[in-house]
Amino acid sequence: MLPSLTSMVSRLRLRQLQLLISLDELGSIHKAADAMSITQPGATKALSEIESALGAVLFVRTSKGLEANDLGRCVVRYARLISTDMAHLREEMLSILQGHGGRLSVGTIMGAVPMLVDALARLRQEQPDLSVSVVEDTSARLLNLLDQGRLDLVICRTSVSRRPDAYDSRGNHQEELILVANPGHPLAGSETLELRQLVSSRWIVFPVNMPLRLTLEREFREAGLSFPQYPIQTSSTFTTLAMLLQDTNLVALMPWDVARVPVEQGMLIQLPLHIRSRSEPYEIVTRRGVELSNMTHALIEILMG
Numbered sequence: 001m002l003p004s005l006t007s008m009v010s011r012l013r014l015r016q017l018q019l020l021i022s023l024d025e026l027g028s029i030h031k032a033a034d035a036m037s038i039t040q041p042g043a044t045k046a047l048s049e050i051e052s053a054l055g056a057v058l059f060v061r062t063s064k065g066l067e068a069n070d071l072g073r074c075v076v077r078y079a080r081l082i083s084t085d086m087a088h089l090r091e092e093m094l095s096i097l098q099g100h101g102g103r104l105s106v107g108t109i110m111g112a113v114p115m116l117v118d119a120l121a122r123l124r125q126e127q128p129d130l131s132v133s134v135v136e137d138t139s140a141r142l143l144n145l146l147d148q149g150r151l152d153l154v155i156c157r158t159s160v161s162r163r164p165d166a167y168d169s170r171g172n173h174q175e176e177l178i179l180v181a182n183p184g185h186p187l188a189g190s191e192t193l194e195l196r197q198l199v200s201s202r203w204i205v206f207p208v209n210m211p212l213r214l215t216l217e218r219e220f221r222e223a224g225l226s227f228p229q230y231p232i233q234t235s236s237t238f239t240t241l242a243m244l245l246q247d248t249n250l251v252a253l254m255p256w257d258v259a260r261v262p263v264e265q266g267m268l269i270q271l272p273l274h275i276r277s278r279s280e281p282y283e284i285v286t287r288r289g290v291e292l293s294n295m296t297h298a299l300i301e302i303l304m305g
Contacts, residue, residue: 019050170284
């Protein structure tokens with residue numbers, strides 16, 4: 001039986017977590033002890049104390065040396081997260097003491113990438129020493145990272161959450177959706193298109209239950225058509241663009257703001273299909289009841305401006 005959280009917190013120390021990381025990387029008590037400038041008996045004792053505090057064996061001896069078991073890999077993963085967070089804490093404290101810079105972690109869905117890029121460019125003009133981390137993913141995954149405190153702010157749709165009231169949302173940004181394809185697509189050059197003409201095309205689509213996927217499914221349903229079989233599913237902007245550039249038979253529904261540059265440069269084309277359904281607006285989202293940093297407030301002000 002695992003000890004309580006209170007017991008774990010009271011018994012574990014940051015240096016012990018660093019030992020776990022060294023053991024995982026080096027696979028040897030002796031090497032880990034040398035790396036941390038402690039004796040081998042001291043490292044062995046420290047590992048025993050960690051396993052006692054957590055109520056579980058974390059490493060096993062193999063012919064290759066010490067290897068983390070399933071529980072050990074889990075603990076090491078969180079040890080790395082904690083170590084990274086401490087480094088970020090020091091970085092942000094130093095920035096505050098120096099009166100500039102800071103750290104900002106932001107998440108965004110594909111359609112909001114251009115808006116975020118513009119806002120960050122303006123913010124970094126004002127704060128050139130600002131360190132920024134950007135994650136692009138689906139709304140559900142971004143909200144999960146926001147819940148964990150891994151992100152300060154996300155631009156996404158809160159409707160995918162089971163508890164949208166846990167967030168503060170600002171703004172209401174509507175996407176213009178277009179259908180894009182490779183210039184070599186068989187229907188390139190058409191003056192008008194009906195959805196039925198694209199049923200035989202290969203589609204790149206968002207994962208199931210994501211807003212853009214639901215919008216496309218609604219288009220097919222209202223046209224009395226079956227959703228395309230064997231689509232390629234991805235939430236990655238880069239993967240979508242790369243596959244469209246490589247395969248002349250693929251089509252994808254994308255936000256105009258995202259597709260604008262490759263379309264204007266002739267890398268992709270917009271197929272003349274009228275999209276009747278409107279996608280759900282996305283928002284600027286933070287956790288409710290959490291005090292925001294000055295940099296987060298500054299980014300929100302630019303995004304809302």
